[in-house]
Amino acid sequence: MVGNTNILGELKGIVGDEHATSDKHIMYAYSYDMCFVPNKLPQYVAQPANVEEIVEIMKLCNKTKTPVIPVGANTNIGGLCIPKKDNTLLIDLRRLNKIIRIDEETRYAIIEPGVSHAQFAEELYKRGLRFGWPVGPPSGTVTGCAISHGISGMSGRYGLNSQMITSMEVVRPTGDVCRVGSCAIKEDSWHSFLPLPRMDGIFTGWFGTTGIVTKLAVYTPAVPPYVDVVTCSTEEIRDMYKYMLEFGRYEMADDLTAVNWWLSQVPIPYPYKEKPADQHKWNSYAVLYGYTEKELEAKVDAFHTVIKHQQELGSTVQVTEYPEEAKRGRTELPSQIVGSTKNYCKEAGGGISWPGTFTPANKWEEVYNKWEKIYKARNLSPATRITMYRGIHYGMLRAMTPINKQSPEETENAKMAIVEALGAILDAGGIPYKPPVDFNVEINKRADKGYLKLMCDIKDMIDPNGIMNPGQLLIR
Amino acid sequence: MEWDFRNIDDEGELNLKKFFWKCTACGTCRSGYTYGPPPTFRVICPQGNKFGYQGYYGSKGKAALARWMTGCSYLKDEKFEYTPEFLHTLYSCTECGGCQNQCMIDFKPHIIDTIEAMRAKAVQDGKGPLKEHHVLVMSMKNNDNPYTGPRAIRAKWMKKIDNDSKLKDINKESAPVLYYAGCTPAYNAPVRDLALSTVRVFDKIGLNYGALGKNEVCCGSTVLRIGERDQFERVASKNLEQFKMLHDERGVDTIVTSCAGCYRAFVEDYPHSDAYKECMDGIKVMHTSELLYEKFKNGEWEPTKEVKMKVTYHDPCHLGRHLKDWIIDWDGSKQWKGSYLDCIDRGVFEAPRELIKAIPGIEFEEMKRSRNNSFCCGSGGGIKTAFPDWAAENASLRVEEAIDTGAEMIISCCPFCHANLNDGAKVIKSECKTMDLIELLDQAL
8 A cells, every 4th residue: 555544534534435546556557548658656645426526526635735636447548637747636537327307398408527439329219319439449538538539530511529529518627516507507407508708718628737627528429320321532632632622611510521541551550561552641530420311412522523623633542442340440439449549559569659730721631641651750650630520610630659668669669659749730730649758848838938838827816725736737 | 288378467458458448337237127017126246246346347347347346547646555445346246247238338358357357356366266266266276176075086977877878988988979967066065966957968968978986177267357367377277188189089079167256257258268179170169058959950860758836037247248259459440449339149048948948848938037137147257266155146036036936946947046956945945946057858758
């Protein structure tokens, strides 16, 4: 056992003997995630059962100045829940796992933070509803993904998962409980943030540094009965970008994505392998839904119109046949097999991370070409994905980077590729999402001073003792 | 006789370490999930469900324990030490393999080997198993069974066999089929009828078979699961030699057992002996349900009496998802060295179901978790011995799932599941009981 026995004793007094521990082997199991961030053992783990217990824990942590990090399913890919400071308490939220209400008529659901995508999917599909399922493990939590600006198979049309949040309840670092959105005005009404001030921004994208979300309401659109996946390929990223730009204008696709040859291999070749000359460099898929057959037909027609137009402009784009199994992988989410992050990295083994960014689409080509050089120089595959979000004004550019975690040297090599790639994208105006601490160093170097001061002021106001995930944002 | 079980600290290119470091910590192993459609989500890890922390959950937790136990290369200042809490985590896994069924990476085929290798290491270091297991281990040493029953009463159950039974004493007479009853029906009173029912059913279908009586020796499964390899190897070696003798001198070509644990040991664990091929040459191992289903399909018998009952079926882990032939690219000629390619499922899933459905009057309903995604009763891996209350509590969750189907009775094919599920029913004061398939068939013949 490690840690201060008084704090552990008080934690046990709050959550019960069985739900707080300092046992080292358990701390070790919480000391890492999928990414390259080095292990660091927390001092305590507590598993509260309700909001009241979380409030009591926060009061204790303020009194003892104990660092706190909330944890969902511990399936993070950026080290967000790995302690940066000694003496850290992880609050494992797995016991708060209720789906409180699914409002079928107005299509939103209220859930607790321990609810997994798998659990949520089962209940939603029974009601003909869906959510933005990420390409991640079904055991990951809906709340963790959504409040960290996670993306999904619906981001092309609906935006980020955080853009599907409609209301929330939060335990602030001081232990105060607040509601944000319509539920703040009427207790049982969780339909929308608007037209109130968007205070949800204080709790999304802050990576557990401003509070613990204890209830989350999200929009849950209906499952349309008609679906198709249209696919095409190009030899250059420029041609792919132009096709996606034109098709993205229609704002029809739930998911409009392209992956290069290295990423389409699943698993990603590790170490680097040359692309065979007879295979396309870029492959795109667009997931199209329709509530009527005619609606879907019109969307497919639009796709072919765009392809024809691009070909007339001299593009290498061509329609491709996509295996049925691969098509299902794009629509049957959350997926245990096809879509799960683990499959990308199984040749290297042990981990994966990325320079995952939101980047203006017109910068994709410039940045990707730099990335390809960076990755090849480190004998790694430049396994890159580009995705349009909510139309075309911004999109995702990321390189999935497998990590052999058994080898500290290979892990460091992968990390350095990611950090170098990050420099290239920040210079082009891209912003990394779910960033590990190393990324924040680079982000903050470039950040507007007024922006950083505002962040510091908000943080000081909401977390006066600086106990929540200290060291994560590195804003001062 | 030499045995080649893998060790947690083996050297070599494709040692266990190589594989438990392949775990990405994605946590897919935490829950039983299938897309469907419709998608279904279920709790799959009894240990994680009960104890909750990372480290307890699924194969991700076991990979963490194995890394911690063997020295994590990222934490040079931290040194592994055995603590009671570590041993609790290590020994509170039921080894059900539920997590293994979810995992899709190269660690998948090696998950249960890793757990058992950690336990074997704990035993080797004088720290394992748990003190609650000591009685079991001493009984195995002294009595060749885990139930503290003297050898002399091993065959006591046979005194209740009808006088006109065709069961032969295979120590003296030849028969093609050896009925290996196993320790549980011999020593565990609540499931003793299992062996008697087996004999009655075999008699009714006219099987030419025999049993060893007091010369039967434990299969060794219970001690192997808790890391006591020496004891396992001792009894397993005796069995292999005895099986060879029965084949050579008594004409045995089939060993049939009604115990899922014995069956798993014979087909999955005994092949680790260098004498396995020689001793088992010409001998087929079958679970009772397989043998009966084969003969049923061949038209050699059929259930004739009506049994009016609504039932569901519980898949024992040892008769189901544990039985797989893993296809691994050991030499790297297909993908990369050690990559998991596929598995051939040898789980006995259909035979029991088909036999149940063949009984006139039976109404059958599946539980939500079944076959490879079945929820473990909580008895295996040494849990019933060390954590009897939790084992029963976990079984009660399974009984509740059975109740949800409307079943009056749970049917299973494992005496451990049978006993534990009935204990689980007591925990929640349920009338929904468990009986073995063979007992049900006995009623139907």
